[in-house]
Amino acid sequence: MSTVLTNITKNYDSEKAVLSDVNAEIQTGEFFVIVGPSGCGKSTLLRMIAGLTPISDGEIRINDKVVNGLPPKDRNLTMVFQSYALFPFLNVWDNVAFGLKARKSTSQAEIETRVNDALKMVNLETLKDRKPRELSGGQRQRVALARAVASDAKICLMDEPLSNLDAQLRIKMRQEIYALQRKLGLTLIYVTHDQVEAMTMADHIMVLHDSKVQQIGTPAEIYKYPANEFVASFFGVPPINILPAVKVSNGKVNVNNDFEVNIDQQVPTDNFKIGIRPNELVIEQTDELHANASVKSIEFLGDEKIVYAKMSNNDLEVAAVVASDADFKAYDTIKVSASDNVLLFNGDGVNITRNAEDVVNA
Structure with missing residues (x-):
């Protein structure tokens, strides 16, 4: 029934x-x-x-x-x-x-x-x-x-x-x-x-x-x-970071010309994007020479903070979730990187991450 x-x-x-x-x-x-x-x-x-x-x-x-x-x-x-x-x-x-x-x-x-x-x-x-x-x-x-x-x-x-x-x-x-x-x-x-x-x-x-x-x-x-x-952008607070990427070599892709991520699957040579949840984005303070982003604003939520940053290339904005005692402030120069736990989307916006298709179409 x-x-x-x-x-x-x-x-x-x-x-x-x-x-x-x-x-x-x-x-x-x-x-x-x-x-x-x-x-x-x-x-x-x-x-x-x-x-x-x-x-x-x-x-x-x-x-x-x-x-x-x-x-x-x-x-x-x-x-x-x-x-x-x-x-x-x-x-x-x-x-x-x-x-x-x-x-x-x-x-x-x-x-x-x-x-x-x-x-x-x-x-x-x-x-x-x-x-x-x-x-x-x-x-x-x-x-x-x-x-x-x-x-x-x-x-x-x-x-x-x-x-x-x-x-x-x-x-x-x-x-x-x-x-x-x-x-x-x-x-x-x-x-x-x-x-x-x-x-x-x-x-x-x-x-x-x-x-x-x-x-x-x-x-x-x-x-x-x-x-x-x-769907990826609609679910999650703050929303997932969607950034352009290009294949560098087997196992590595370049994200927004700012940092690299290891990918354990085949990806298109061009015209694809990477989705990184804010809790999978890693940020650390650094000098201007090694920075690839700067802090734009910070939201304090009690047990955590959301750091909003502007990437050096394309002025794209990203969000990262950090511990509440993390010492970041507006205009800090930072280095942004990511864990290997990312999502991949082709030029049409379809999720091409390994195993995702089987789950989505089940």
């Missing part, structure tokens, strides 16, 4: 497709995250699964049943919106019960049991008589979650549900949503533009960009074996 998307395409009146040939299989009970930058079609895809937006081409199957023409109420799923979509004139209890009452097929006793159980699950029993305006952002989000839980649907869709919350509350709500999904065994399809949310919550991640699926994989696969430059 699963949710299967086959060649899903969405066109409006413009020539360019909003989504093109989206394929995925979402297993029952998994936490599946759709991530990508604003405007990439994430919410559109979610709304098509929900039945709120018609598809232009392709097929959606839920539990082995084609649902292309089914209205939302017949798809046995529930949705949590970014805006919470609460009724301001109803109290918490009635907001959670609204969908159950609208069905008219659920007894009053069952409604009360489901609503009370859902409110208990999200710790809102004591606030059941309050109106939405009397609640904090996190509490409103819990009401929306309780409504989804009370519906007893086995598939829950969430469209950027935490984007309106402050950073600390987002962390707390991430943990609560993840725990709730595991406890109930829900199939949860979750849309976000936040790569941290995706990495910390997902069983599998779909990366969308430029109307197409760039990669589907586990968080570890996405991070370690990104399909291309876009």
Whole structure:
């Protein structure tokens, strides 16, 4: 039993497709995250699964049943919106019960049991008589979650549900949503533009960009074996350093004409790039004669620092993560090098690092 998307395409009146040939299989009970930058079609895809937006081409199957023409109420799923979509004139209890009452097929006793159980699950029993305006952002989000839980649907869709919350509350709500999904065994399809949310919550991640699926994989696969430059740059804080490189000899490549890295595989003779994560970039202070970069700025993060530097050639900027007690300051002359743990991308931006292709295409 699963949710299967086959060649899903969405066109409006413009020539360019909003989504093109989206394929995925979402297993029952998994936490599946759709991530990508604003405007990439994430919410559109979610709304098509929900039945709120018609598809232009392709097929959606839920539990082995084609649902292309089914209205939302017949798809046995529930949705949590970014805006919470609460009724301001109803109290918490009635907001959670609204969908159950609208069905008219659920007894009053069952409604009360489901609503009370859902409110208990999200710790809102004591606030059941309050109106939405009397609640904090996190509490409103819990009401929306309780409504989804009370519906007893086995598939829950969430469209950027935490984007309106402050950073600390987002962390707390991430943990609560993840725990709730595991406890109930829900199939949860979750849309976000936040790569941290995706990495910390997902069983599998779909990366969308430029109307197409760039990669589907586990968080570890996405991070370690990104399909291309876009995926590599989207995941990781600070972002990966992408630098031009040329082959020097077997086993060595020259990076940006500034330093060399050992590579244990065949690489193109020209027109390729190297990706170096900031924690794999090595910097040390040196005199001007031996320097290949200078420090531009520094961010102190408590247990570590991020050093932003400008390379001598091409004025390219790079970021390196160093210990919090490392003594660097703006305008220091430094020598930049890297470990051998790097990624390689061809002229089209495709990851050509050894073993990456097997993982990406698995």
